[in-house]
Amino acid sequence: MKIADLARVRDEDLDGDVAGQASGAGARALMESIMETAREPVPNRSGRRRVMLRRGLAFGPVAAALAAALVVWTPFGGPATQYANAAVSLKTADDGGTGGDVIEVEINDPGADAGKFTEAFRAIGLDVEVRQAPVAPEDVGKLIGPELIEGSYPKGAGITISTREEGCRSAWCGKVSIPVGVTGRILVGIGRPAAPGELYATPVQIDVDPGGGVIKKYDPRNKPVARVRADLEAAGMKVGYVVMWDNPDGTAGGYAVDPANVKDEWLVQHVERIASDAVTVFVAAPAGLPKDSLPMIQHPSPDWWQN
């Protein structure tokens, strides 16, 4: 007898059983149920200088993705499992296996004093600081971040957020999960209207009317840089560029470059609005342009979480 014989079931046995088929009714129902849930990761702000993207990643409005359940690590012993004040309602819950708990968040009054938010998070055992964060109009009142300051995540873990729109009667509903063992300060933003020209805490999708202003359904993808630039500048936008190179494994990576190094005929991948008057245009590096061969520059980045 061997250790292999101690296995209660073998994969080969499951091969011949309907329970082992991904196409079985139960398995299909589970998959469809999972895919009905929101699925938006937190953007990686610390990697702002170099942008790593998965090919095919959908760039929906980042704001709609931001938010909700803070998985709680409770070193304090016996914190409340739920807490509500005029600013926010918080409740601890289970997470989907990321190694910690989750906090369900409903923002009652995004304009409330930040101290009220901090008070609520601390009441349920989470030592976070809450600040107002400048955002695009569509993100006002939403949860932004969280940002991790001077700390690190356990290997392979990270913060995830999800937004719940169905049944949400507050300014914002959702979940934020924070893995057990995270170190450092956690800072959460509540979206406030950004001042003209002020950098958004989180970029949003660009929809530009070539006649001026911003509209829905403007699609810059696969258009030449010169065309998109003309459209954006006609809308009063300042334009910055990130050039992206494809990697053999299907990912892509790039960084900010000087406009003088971006050719008119290169093709645009997508555009993000980073302030009321500024955008970042992501451009595909043309075939033959050696990877990382352009001089890197630094774009300004939001600093709402910094002292």
Next chain:
Amino acid sequence: MGADPERRFEELYASSYRPLLGYALRRCPDPDDAADVVAETFMVAWRRIEEVPQEDEARLWLFGVARKVLANQRRGERRHEQRTAALRAQLAASPLVAELPGEDFSQLGQVFRSLPEDDRELLALVAWERLSPSEIAKVLGTSANVVRVRLYRARSRFARRLAEAGVRHSRAVAFEGSRL
């Protein structure tokens, strides 16, 4: 990659459902708990689909997540989510799953269960999941060299305990199908 998140997840689900279910059933006495492990693991994969590696490494990534889900279960977390209702019903209707044997009370089984949990899982990843040290390293988030050292120690402890129990172990610690 090129696939959108939905298509990527569907492909991942199709290719990994069976090995993940097997992984969970081998570690959960209750098939309902195994269904929850499958559900919660795939939920994490859905949320983080951009982080899931390609091809066979995706399976290893899922095993790594499932380990954490199982650890949560062992800490007392139990939840039978509504989303697993159909899967639980399917498992209950399966003669194979419904009639899974209970704990193995052979001497080998008893000695195996007496090992530290880390040793057990390491040996199970080799003997049950048939993973190589470098594959186990990806599941555990460590290096292949560390896995080799830990495997050596786990096998030594197992052999020692078998000897103490009077079990001839010349073949008992052989890993059928493994790439050790």
